[in-house]
Amino acid sequence: MEGGDVPPGYVCLVSCDRHEFLIERKYAEVSKLVKRTLESGFGEALxxxxxxxxxxxxxxxxxxxxxxxxxxxxxxxGPKPEFEIPLKDTVDLMMASDFLDA
Known part of the structure; x- marks a missing residue:
């Protein structure tokens, strides 16, 4: 899908190493940064x-x-299952969460 159209209702999140993740918009908007970006009217929103x-x-x-x-x-x-995070990824995930405002 590199450089291609993103299907309606989906968002393509691109990592620093150019890996693309196609995810439904309603899930991606857990991130306030993603939500604001998609509502902005700028190129990323389009x-x-x-x-x-x-x-x-x-x-x-x-x-x-x-x-x-x-x-x-x-x-x-009531109780929810724990979201398992590998110990080696904890710091990176915390930094990403802060950046994405999620």
Whole structure:
């Protein structure tokens, strides 16, 4: 899909190492940065492709998984299953979460 059209209802998140993640917009908008970008009217909003120059593909994979987790368990009352984060990825994921405002 590199450089191609993003299907309606989806967003393409691009890692610093150029790996592309196609994700439904409703999940990607867990990130306030992504939501604001898509509502901005700028080029990224029109193309629905958002470059994330500080986020590696390994970290972005975890971020996308977290977006799905957040939506899936958003309305669940009571205990939720833990979102497992490999110890080696903790710092990178925290930095990405801060950058993405998620």
């Amino acid at each position: 193309s629905r492709r958002i470059e994330l120059p500080t986020v590696s593909k390994e970290c972005l994979l975890l971020v996308c998984q977290f977006f799905y987790y957040r939506i899936k368990y958003k309305d669940v009352r």
